[in-house]
Amino acid sequence: MELPTQTFRVxxxxxxxxxxxxxxxxxIHWSDRFATGVGLPGVIAHGMFTMALVGRAVTTWAxxxxxxxxxxxxxxxxxxxxxxxxxxxxxxxxVVREVTETGLTRLDITATCQGDKxxxxxxxxxxxxx
Amino acid sequence: MSLDHSFVxxxxxPTAPYQVGREKIREFARAIGATDSVHHDPEAxxxxxxxxxxxxxxxxxxLTMAANQQMIEDPDLGIDYTRVLHGDQRFAYTRPVVxxxxxxxxxxxxxxTSRGGHVFVTSRTEVHTTAGEPVVTAWMKLVVxxxx
Numbered sequence: 001m002e003l004p005t006q007t008f009r010v011x012x013x014x015x016x017x018x019x020x021x022x023x024x025x026x027x028i029h030w031s032d033r034f035a036t037g038v039g040l041p042g043v044i045a046h047g048m049f050t051m052a053l054v055g056r057a058v059t060t061w062a063x064x065x066x067x068x069x070x071x072x073x074x075x076x077x078x079x080x081x082x083x084x085x086x087x088x089x090x091x092x093x094x095v096v097r098e099v100t101e102t103g104l105t106r107l108d109i110t111a112t113c114q115g116d117k118x119x120x121x122x123x124x125x126x127x128x129x130x
Numbered sequence: 131m132s133l134d135h136s137f138v139x140x141x142x143x144p145t146a147p148y149q150v151g152r153e154k155i156r157e158f159a160r161a162i163g164a165t166d167s168v169h170h171d172p173e174a175x176x177x178x179x180x181x182x183x184x185x186x187x188x189x190x191x192x193l194t195m196a197a198n199q200q201m202i203e204d205p206d207l208g209i210d211y212t213r214v215l216h217g218d219q220r221f222a223y224t225r226p227v228v229x230x231x232x233x234x235x236x237x238x239x240x241x242x243t244s245r246g247g248h249v250f251v252t253s254r255t256e257v258h259t260t261a262g263e264p265v266v267t268a269w270m271k272l273v274v275x276x277x278x
Contacts, residue, residue, distance in 0.1 A: 017160070022195075023195070048216070051188050052186060055186060056162060056163065065164070065169065066168060068223060070223070072220030073220075074218045075218070
């Protein structure tokens with residue numbers, strides 16, 4: 001079963017806010033000068049910010065904000081966030097891989113930005129019974 | 131760069147307790163756009179059986195990434211942090227983190243592998259309360275890029 005697609009807009013302001021909230025002040029997430037100096041195309045989103053947005057998609061699909069029992073991703077490609085008002089967009093889809101007899105639902109998740117997959121092996125297990 | 135594979139299994143001392151604050155959970159939830167009341171309103175959280183506001187699933191990274199500095203800055207291990215990328219991240223939850231938790235992290239090096247000139251270091255962080263109740267286990271794989 002395929003779950004409804006969810007999209008998340010990401011702007012530079014979101015990265016600054018996430019840096020402050022998470023304590024991850026790596027300059028590749030706020031300085032174009034630094035990011036291009038280490039060979040990146042520009043400022044990129046924190047991988048953990050992308051994982052957090054995908055986590056929101058998971059809890060929305062689960063219908064419960066406290067139902068995640070296992071959640072893992074591999075960061076395969078950076079999410080480049082331009083310095084403009086519209087930023088970029090992350091598109092998240094998932095399929096239900098398994099529903100166990102104990103009330104767990106396992107999801108295989110796909111997250112793309114500008115048509116490219118930014119995560120691989122993205123999987124979540126959510127509690128759906130009780 | 132090559133890392134000594136004999137470090138697999140090395141465990142670091144428990145970190146100082148991290149006090150999970152209600153406002154920190156609200157701030158983190160706002161930063162990721164998580165508007166569900168369970169992250170913001172203690173009454174809504176209690177209605178779902180939690181003692182206080184509930185942290186979003188990736189909130190433990192605030193603790194575990196800081197705790198992993200033990201490994202990243204371990205002079206014996208010798209990771210060149212300027213060449214590090216975040217490769218993988220996983221959380222397995224016993225229960226969600228809630229405001230009021232006092233959490234301690236215990237880091238261990240679970241795996242070190244080499245491929246294509248890069249070194250991959252996986253840490254496992256057991257997060258438990260100061261009373262010893264397990265809360266979440268986090269795995270972080272770092273990619274230490276080779277000198278291309």
